[in-house]
Amino acid sequence: MKYVGFVWKNVWRKKIRTSLTILSVLVAFLLFALLSAIGYAFKSGADAADAERLVVIDKVSLINPLPIAYRDRIATTEGVRSVTYASWFGGYYQDPRVQFPQFPVDPYEYFSMYPEFEIPRERLDAWANNRQGAVLGRELAEQFGIEVGDRMPIQATIWTKADGGRTWEFDIEGIFENEDPRSSSAFLLFQYDYFDEARAFGKGTVGWYVLRVAPGSDPVQVGNAIDAQFANSPNETETSTEAAFAQSFAKQLGNIALIVTLILGAVFFTLLLVSGNTMSQSVRERINELAVLKTLGFSDGAMLGIVLAESITIMLIGGLLGLGIGWIVVQGAAQAMGACLPGIFLSPQAMGTALVIMLGAGIVAGIFPAVKAMRLSIVDALARA
C-alpha cells in the first residue's frame, strides 16, 4: 500500500505517452464491453428458452403469416399439450425511435404458455374482460411512467385499422414482471381478438404459434409431425425449439460476431504491443533510477513488483474507463433498442472476465521490463551513468 503513491508518480512520468497508452487500452475494453453485451443478448435468448416450448413459423419466412385455422390442427397433433399464437405488431409509442415489441395474443393462453411472466390474477381477468385492454412489462412501464388505468396510444407502422386510422388506443390493465434477468419483459401484449377485428388486412392470420409438448413427448418428433401435417399446403411450416428459434435470429449475425471477435483479438494483440513498448521504454529510460532504488535496498522482488504494478495500473485505468463507458453505452442501448435486441446486458461475468484480462495483460505487457529491472546490475548501471 505504501508504494501506491510511488507507482502512481512513475506511471505519469511521461504524461502524453501514458495517456495515449491508456486511451488504446480504453478503446480495447470499450469494444470488449459492447461485444460481450451483444453476445449476451443472443446467448440469453437461447438460455432463457424453454426446451419444451416449440415455435411454429412459416417455412418460407418468419414474416409470412399463418392461418388461424392451424390452431386447432396443431392442438390435436399427438404430443401437443397446449398451443397459442402471437403476431408482430411493430408500432411505437410517442417516439418512433423508441422501439419495443407489441404482440397481439390471447390473454389466458399466453400467460399459461409463459409461466416465467408474472401478473396478478385480477389484472389478467381485467385485461381479458376489456377488448381494448393491454398489459405492459415492468421495464417499459417504468421507462414510460405508465400505470394501470392509463390510456396508451400506439402508432402502427404496419397494421392500419379498417377505418384507415393508424392509432391504436389501449387501456393498460396490468403490469407483468419477469423474474428471469436473462430475458426481457420490455414489451406490450394486447388482445388478438380486437386486433383481428379492427385491422384493415390480414384478417384470420397469426404471426406464429407457440406450443408446449406433453410431458414425455420428444419435442423433435412433435415438431416433425406438425410440419408433416402442413406439407404441400399453401403455408408449409417449420417447427423448432424456442432455443433454436432464438438462435436463428442470432445466426444471421453469427459471422459478424466471428469477424468482430477476430478484430477484438487483433486489438488486444496490438494493445499488448503498445503497452509492452510503453513499459520497456519507461524502464529503459530510467535504468539509473532503478539502480538507485536497488542501491537503497529495494529487493529484486520489489523491483519486479514495482514495474508490474505500473503496467497493471495502466491497464486498470484504461480498462475500467473503457468498461465504465461501455456500461453507460450498453444501458443506453438497452433502452433504445430493447426491442430488436432484448437482454442486451453487460453481465457481471463479462466484467469479471474483463478484470482478469486487465490483470493478465498488465502482467504480460510488464513482465519483460520487470524482469529486466529485477536483474539489473547496480554496479554496471551506475557506472554507465
Added chain:
Amino acid sequence: MSEILATLTGVSKSYRKGKETVEVLHNLDLEIPSGDFIAIMGPSGSGKTTLLNLLGGLDKPTSGTVRVGDAEISSMSNNKLSHWRSANIGFIFQFYNLLPVLTAQKNVELPLLLTSLGGKERTNRAQIALDVVGLGERARHYPRELSGGQEQRVAIARAIVSDPALLLCDEPTGDLDRETADEILKLLQILNREHGKTIVMVTHDARAAGYANRSMICDKGSLEHREAT
C-alpha cells in the same frame, strides 16, 4: 584505539574483459574505525568506486572478506544484502541520483518504505533529515526545482534518514562549484563529528580531502595512507 566498524581482509577484485582478466584491487587489507572520516584519492580507474561498492555490499570481492559491523557481507545472499544495505549504509553519489518524479520529501522517505514504519512516522523522519541538511523549507520541491548543491543535500538527507552507521560518498562534490562544495563538505563534517557517522569519501580534490580526518591513495590495486593535512 576506537572500535573497528569495517574490515577488509585480503580483498581482491578482478573483472573479466573478454578473455583478459583485469585485477582492480589486489590483496587489500583495511580497517575503518568507527567514527572515522576517510578520504580516498587516486587516479581515474584505480578502483576507488570498486572499493566503495565492496564496502557497501553492492558488489562482492573475487577473494577475501568484507566485514561491516557484525556482518560478513562478502558471503551474504543478494536478498539479504539488499535488506542489510537499507539499514546499514547511506550512499551519496556525484550526480545526486534523486528520483525526478518525487518531491524532496518523498525522495528522502524512499529508504523508509523498506522499514515497518507507518506513513506519519516516515514523513516525520524525512522532515527531520531534511532539517539536518538545512533544507526543511524545500520539502515539497521537485529535484528540477533545486540547485545542484540543494539536490546533493537532499541526497545526503536520504542517505542518513534510516540512520546508518556508514556513509559512502563517491565524489560528492565532483559536480559542484567550490563554494557549494565547501558547504557540502562542512555538512559531511558535521554528520561525522556531531552525529557520529563513519564516512568514506572518494574525491579527486585535495581540498575536499582536507575535510576528512585522514586520506588514503588508491593506486595500482593497493591503498597507501597519507599524512592528514
